[in-house]
Amino acid sequence: MKRTLARVLCLMGIAFGLYLVRVNVVEAQGAADSVILDKQGVQPPVTTVNGSAVTLFSYVLPGGTLGPTDEIWVQTAFKHTTGTTSTTYAFAFGSASVSVNTSAGSGTSAWDVHVSNHGATDAQILYQPPGSNANVFLGPGVGATSAIDTAQNVTVAITAKAASNTDKITPEYFAVYLIRHE
16 A cells, blocks of 8 residues: 655635644555645635625636546635624535535634545535534535536635625635645
8 A cells, every 4th residue: 555645835824823834645545646726815805795695715727627536625714804794604616505604793714625526527525624613514524515527617716695785704815725646
């Protein structure tokens, strides 16, 4: 059994400081390789629109990037800076969208989501690793499946939806990593 260790270093900037995060990706049967596809830092605050989802971050995954067993790992952090309206945060992979976190009031949220092609480029498993502070998604563990054709461009997005026109959410960090499995 071949074991390979891939190290990913990333700088995670959130409201209370910068942290160097070292992540070890271990693949038990074959090599794993990872690379950062997109990274975005602090953005201007986004104002919620009563009952409609607003985009905090987005990235277009180029068609053909994910092989049949590859995955993306998405990290995000954002802060509900103004207002106290209950807000639902969601992760979207193409037309598949899942609620990941619901919060009332201000505060910082940070979570990870993995999207793994499950033996084909049009069958995915979406899951969260242990330690993500989401309270709605069916994780940690497998939380959802999707059938998005990754041979085509796919939009990956983090959204927020609140019943208010005045709450503000500050996008703080977003990164998309590609993890290739041989």
